[in-house]
Structure formats: C-alpha cells, structure tokens
Amino acid sequence: MATIKDIAERAGVSIATVSRVLNYDDTLNVTDNTKKKVFEIAQELEYINNKTRKSKVQTYKIGIKREYSDKEEMEDTYYFLIRNTIEKIFLEERIDFFNIGNEEDYDRLKSLDGIIVIGSLNANDIDNYKLRNKNIVFVDYAPEDDEFDCVIVDLAKAVKKALEYLINLGHKNIGFIGGRDQKEQGNIELIDNREKAFYDYMRLKGILNEEYIRLGNFTPASGYKLTKDILDSGKYPTAFIMANDSMAIGAYKAIQEKGLRIPEDISIIGFNDISTAQYIVPALTTLRVHTEFISESAVNLLMERVKDGRKISKKVIVPTKLVIRESCRMI
Incomplete structure (x- = not known):
C-alpha cells in the first residue's frame, strides 16, 4: 500500500x-x-x-485491563475518567474492545491485537501477559521492563511545584495525606511516587516532619480519617498536600468538624482537579492531571504498535498544572 x-x-x-x-x-x-x-x-x-x-474499517480487538473496581473508580474518578475516554476513542474509531477480568484466561490474550493496562500488574501477570501479547501499553505505571510502552504523570515535579508554592506562601509545617496500592509487586508494597517526592523534597529543605504524614487509601473516607487522626493529636501543620482531590474532600470535613477554617487555619492542595474541585467551599487549589491527553496518548501508542508494527518502546511523561483557587493563603 x-x-x-x-x-x-x-x-x-x-x-x-x-x-x-x-x-x-x-x-x-x-x-x-x-x-x-x-x-x-x-x-x-x-x-x-x-x-x-x-x-x-479494519476491525481490531483490544483488551482493557484495569486495576480498580467500579466502586473504587467512583470514589476516585481519576481512573474512571481515563478508562471512559479510552473507551470513547475506541467507539469513535470503531475499534472492538472489552474489559479483561481478574480471572481472564491468559491464552485468550493471544487473540487480541493489543492491550491497555490502566494501573499496575504484579510481576507474575506482567510475565504472563508479555508471553502472550507484545502490544501492551501501561497507563499511570512504568514497569521496570523497558520493552513496554507507558504513559505516566510527572508526579515528582508536580509535588515539587505544590511544595514550592506553599513554601513561597510562608508555610514550613506541611503535611501529606496519601495512600498505597493494595496490590503487591514481588511481595513489596508499591510506594506512591507522590509520597516519595514529598519525602525527598522536604528532606532536601530540612523541614520534614513525619508526624504530619498519614497513609491509607485514595478515598474521601480515608482522607477524612487520616486528617482527623492528625488533628486529634492536637498538633497539626499549617498546610496539607493531598494525594488526590477525593481525599481532600474528606479532609475538608475533618477540618471543619474540628472548628478550623480553610485556608485561614489550614491550607489544602489536592491532586487531579476533578470536576467538583472548583465547586467545594472554598474552591480547591489542586494539581491538574490531563486525563484526556493521557488517554489519547495511550491509544496512539497502542495503535502505532498494532497498525504500524513499531517495536521500540516509548515512554510518555505528562506534566501537571497547578490550578490556584481559594484553599491556600499566605502566612
């Protein structure tokens, strides 16, 4: 042709x-x-x-493997938005797709033209997927094996951006509310890169206080519980960075129940810029993650392999944008 x-x-x-x-x-x-x-x-x-x-129309069959359940996607809409956009693109391009279940027969993967994995896989699954299909793209996860394509967010720069903003506002006592994936990778719990970036930057500045750090899961309920735990100790920071906006919403509730005000008493920065972030009171300052671009990039990478036969792997690193609203103040 x-x-x-x-x-x-x-x-x-x-x-x-x-x-x-x-x-x-x-x-x-x-x-x-x-x-x-x-x-x-x-x-x-x-x-x-x-x-x-x-x-x-040449028909392709693509599998979508997602790490999070419907319930988890609704509690933290980040992954829902990515999956929904990917599926929308496939529908527009008339590409057949289906969701790969947890109990999916590995041999069925051989019949697929490609696979998009949203989130991580454990080491055993990665090996089994790789044996049966060479066209695999990971979203929001970068496997150690550099044979795979992946689209990831530059979390380290995002956290640094948020911390520099808070420090420029005069904050030194800064807390972090985050989470860790429940899955294990080679029997080692996966550490979220936001957590690592927070530790690294705060140590570099000499202002790390681990009393202001709590880890749970990425839900509003966890954000509420973890923030309340710090506030109940009687000693709390002047600002928090939350691992996502859903946790920030939970933190709002805990702070308000304690009789404290945002941002007069505690400043808050979220992560993702979900649709409700601009409507909560006060409107949430957050790091916008470009989910639509992430989804489009993942599909483009996969179809380059499927249609064009590209063999060399690619890694797309997507930046974030600090969206300043009303939840932070100068001290």
Missing part, C-alpha cells in the same frame, strides 16, 4: 507538502503544477487516504 512518503519521493517534495495537498489545505503556498503532480502520483500509486481507510 502506497504511503505519503512514497508520493513525496516521486514528486520531489516534502511529506508535509504531500499531506497538505491531499487534505486540500488552502493555506499551502505551492504551484498548481505541483498540486497536480502530487494528485497524479497519488492516483498512479493507488494511495488511500486515512478517511477512506477508516470507511473500509
């Missing part, structure tokens, strides 16, 4: 020029003779553009 590159070589022009000619780009500044030449070569080589290819 002819490609744009083939046409470009025959016509003696760039690939970009061919693409713009075939897509009828009116802003392209080339002669009519060049356009005619490109169209004639494309016809001679029987070039089929993307729209025509889509209309002929």
